[in-house]
Amino acid sequence: MHYDLSGAKHIIAALDADQDIKALMLKAFMRRVELFGIDISFFNEPFTPISITGTGCSLKCRHCDSHYLRHMLDGSGGRLYSQVSFLEDRGAKGILLSGGSAEDGSVPTYALADDIKNIKQDKKLKISAHTGLVNEVQAQKLSDYLDMALVDIIGDDETIHDILGLDAHARDYERSLEYLSSSGIPLAPHIIVGLHNGRLKGEFRALRIVERFKPDVVVIVVFIPTKGTVLEGIRPPDIQDVARVITEARQMFDCPLSLSCVRPGGRYRSELDMYAILCGIDRIAVxxxxxxxxxxxxxxxxxxxxxxxCSYGASI
Known part of the structure; x- marks a missing residue:
């Protein structure tokens, strides 16, 4: 199809951004038109997350410290089925299983595999899950019920140690994708921009790790300085840094590229959304x-x- 790029060129040229960023943005925007034409998808009603661990987490991540678990439905202590029924009664098409991490970095939904398989059978809902790091056995259990694996991919060992407090390495995240992919689970890898104190550190390596596995969709998450955490006083990443990651991702992947609902709010979000679209994003959550x-x-x-x-690819 023919698309007139003059409008995009004019808007990008008027941005208060470095010239090299503008060049990358135009190239990436042209790529997204080539792949997806003029279509863009807006996801205003993401799946409601259910924490299978309540507010419990074995890690003390500097950017979270269990903060986000307190805003999820509590599916711990035998409440998972009733919480899923609650969502189904309100018209939900799917659920997002989440929770705190075990000491090995996994989110232990696999420990409730039999319960979740029953839910899958009874409710006919799509089931996504934050998996964290997984081994081969855990991935095989997840394959019995998961429609989509949401996996944060961290590409820098120092970030893994210092921010997550996890005794693991970037290679462990790559292995997790290997196990999940080999188990036949559709993949929605998440790249967290600015996780290392608001700075880029490992994001491009994370993209290269993901590139091996033909993901259904790649999701861009942007670090939020969260009140009550060690990193609450850190500035969110420079939007031009986020643009560098998105434009690189757009050139690397032919699959949908989504901007996650997990990103800072206010004026930052407005500017970020504009940049993200001009950088080649073809779907946005909220x-x-x-x-x-x-x-x-x-x-x-x-x-x-x-x-x-927004993590669903051809499945929507």
Missing amino acids: PSRKAYTISRELGLNITEVPQMC
């Missing part, structure tokens, strides 16, 4: 008003995807 505005200015065709997680 888009800002600016995302709508810039998409219309670019002549993109917005599709609203109801009650679905």
Whole structure:
């Protein structure tokens, strides 16, 4: 199809950004038009996360420290089935299983494999899960019920040790993708931009790790300085740094590239959404008003995807 790039060129040229960033953005935007035409998907109703561990977590990550678990539905202590039923009664099409990490870095949904298989049979809902690091046995158990594995991929050993407090290495994340992929589970790797104190450190290596595995979708997460954590006073990553990661991802992957709902809010989010679209993102979770505005200015065709997680690829 023919698409007039003059609007994108004009908007990018007017940005207060480095010239090399602008060149990368235009190239990436052209790539997304080549892959997806003028379509962009907005996911305003992500799956509701259910924590299988309640607020419990064996790690004390400097960026989270269990904060986000307190905002999930509590599926611990035998409450998982009732929480899923609660969501189903409200029209949910799927659920996101999550929770705190075990000491090995896994999110132990595999420990409830029989219960989750029963839920899958009874409810006919799509089931996604944050997996964390997994071994071969754990991945095989997950394959019995998972429709999509959401895996944070960390590409820097120092970040893994200092920020997550985990005795693991980037190679362990690569092995986790190997096990999940070999088990036949669709993959939605998540790249966390700025996790190392708001700076880039390992993101490009993480992209190279993911490149081996033909993911269904690649999700860009942006570090949020969270109140009550060690990193609450750290600035979020420079938006031009986020742009560098997104443009690189757009050139590397032919699959959908999604901007996660996990990203800072306010004016930062508005500016980030604009940059992300110009960098080649073709789907956004919980888009800002600016995302709508810039998409219309670019002549993109917005599709609203109801009650679905942005991590789903061809499955939507």
